[in-house]
Amino acid sequence: MDVHKTLFSPVKIGKHTIKNRIAMAPLTRQMAEADGSPTDEMAAYYARRARGGFGMIITEGTYEEDKLGCKAYLSQPGIANKKHVKGWTKTTKAVHEHGATAIMQLMHGGRVSDPRVLGGKAPVSASATQSGGWTLYTDSDYERQIRNVKNKMWPKVTFNKARELTVKELEKVAQGFADGAARAVDAGFDGVEIHGANGYLLWQFITPKINQRTDEFGGSPENNVRFGRMVCEKVRKAIGKEKLITLRLSQDGVDDFVGAWPGGVEYARAIGNALRGAEIDALHWSSFGWRDNRDSNSKTPMPNVLKEASGLPVITNGGIADGPEAESCLTSGGGDMVAIGRQSFTHPDWPYIVRSGVDYNWLPFDRKYVVRPSLDYGIAYPLGLEDPKWSTKFK
Ligand SMILES: Cc1cc2nc3c(=O)[nH]c(=O)nc-3n(C[C@H](O)[C@H](O)[C@H](O)COP(=O)(O)O)c2cc1C
Known part of the structure; x- marks a missing residue:
């Protein structure tokens, strides 16, 4: 499999050697219990991707504290207590x-937190701004059905105006991440x-049009x-x-899919x-097309x-659909994973399919794969799991 020589070589990030350069990106599914407890089905879902050959599994965005307005979604998992x-x-x-x-992804929703999880409180953000978007991931017929929603239409839930966090509160929110991280390690995460991406609190600081602060947390x-x-x-x-600590960054957000940094690559x-x-x-x-920098000058x-x-290793995401594209990203300075x-x-x-080099009929993304338990190995497998065309044993 010389065409994927880099992709399937181990890589050292921090103190960890990862067996290949393929991470499963963080993907919100909202399949936790109402109190944020992860379910056995979720463990099976992640295990299934690890079994599929991914060298690194990054969990869906998980809230780190029950307080501080971290939680962003209904049925979002947490790492806020011993039960979690x-x-x-x-x-x-x-x-x-x-x-x-x-790896567990820790997030704070900031101004794009679903108002239904904030108990009537205003969301918090870098500045007192209001997102013009609406909460995602609760809008498909299928999700409505499995969540037993009786209404005919799933409500389009918009966001409330955010309150600006004080510097003292920033310390508390940051400590919340730290406490959540310690609990993630207790749970066995590496x-x-x-x-810091996709529209959530840290992104709201990094994105100049939202961060209007004049203190040391804004302005440059x-x-x-x-x-x-x-x-x-x-x-x-x-x-x-x-x-390991990784920091996720992006230009766009869940409420701004065409977002671009002013000044682009600069x-x-x-x-x-x-x-x-x-x-x-x-x-x-994080992006939907890693080559697309949204900067007409570069x-x-x-x-x-x-x-x-930064001088840091980079994990690159966005529209990498097949092996040659992944290899090309890694060998052209686009990333280490x-x-x-x-x-x-889907x-x-x-990883196994790509490594085999077989001609594969990639199925288009469909939300049914988000919400359906992935225990049914028949889903998305025109060929059997143990098909000899790709080996399920990595050397
Ligand atoms: C349904 C769905 C849920 C997602 N949830 C998260 C998430 O929890 N955390 C995150 O950082 N990105 C999340 N993303 C963004 C993906 O990690 C990724 O950046 C995006 O799908 C583009 O990569 P792809 O082209 O490989 O799919 C989500 C994307 C989708 C489609």
């Missing part, structure tokens, strides 16, 4: 049994990913990432050097520079820019 820790232990054990590295690229750095520092203190370069020497083992670039993809500017999102919903064996 116990539940996640099943996932980490199963993922490790299949030789994959287990590290955590801090969600360095100031805009200061809160993210602070979170990572506190997390490092809580989990030590042996565990802003990315400034952000990368500002993250030099931070308590981070790798950056994770052709350099953002992950290449961030990698060079790739993260596969929608394809991993094809839990993506």
Whole structure:
């Protein structure tokens, strides 16, 4: 499989050697119990992807505290208490049994938290702004059906105006991430990913049009990432050097799919520079097309820019659908690992299929793969799991 030589070579990130360069991207499914406890089905779902050959499993965005307005979604899993820790232990054990590295993504929803989970309180953000979007992931007929919603139409839930966090509160929120990270380690995770992307709280600081602060947490690229750095520092203190910390970044958000940084790659370069020497083992670039930098003045993809500017390894995500594209990303300076999102919903064996080099009829992404238990190995497998065309044993 020479065409995928890099993709299937091990890589060292922080103190961890990951068996190949394929991460499962974080993917929200809202399949936890109402109190945030992860279910056995979730453990099976993650184990299934680890069994499929992914070297690293990054969990869906998980809330770290019951307070502080972290929770963003209905049926979102948490790592806020002992019950959550116990539940996640099943996932980490199963993922490790299949030789994959287990990373928990920690997130704070900020101004795009579903008002139904905030108990009437205003969401919090970098500045007192209001998102013009609406809550995602609860809008399909199928989800409505499985959640027993009686209304004819799933409500389109908009967001309330956010309240600006004080500096004192920022300390508390950052400590919340650290406490959640410590609990994630107790649950057996090899590290955590801090969600600084896709429209959530840390992204709201990094995104100039939302962050209107005039203190040390706003006004320049360095100031805009200061809160993210602070979170990572506190997390490092809580989990030590042996565990992994990755920071996810993006231009777009769940309420702004065409979002672009002002100044494009120049802003990315400034952000990368500002993250030099931070308590981070790798950056994770999130997009829907990793080559698309949304900057008409430059052709350099953002992950290449961030990698060079920060000096950090980069996990690159966005529209990487097949092996040649993944290999091309890795060999062109686009990253040290790739993260596969929608394809991993649909094809839990993506790594094995890719490695085999067989001509494969990739199925399009469908939300049914998000919500349906993935225990049915028949789903998305025109060929049997043990088909000899791809080996299920990595050497
Ligand atoms: C249904 C769905 C849920 C997602 N949930 C998360 C999430 O919890 N955390 C996150 O950082 N990104 C999340 N994403 C973004 C993906 O990780 C990824 O960036 C995106 O799907 C593009 O990558 P792809 O082209 O490989 O699918 C989600 C995407 C989808 C489609």
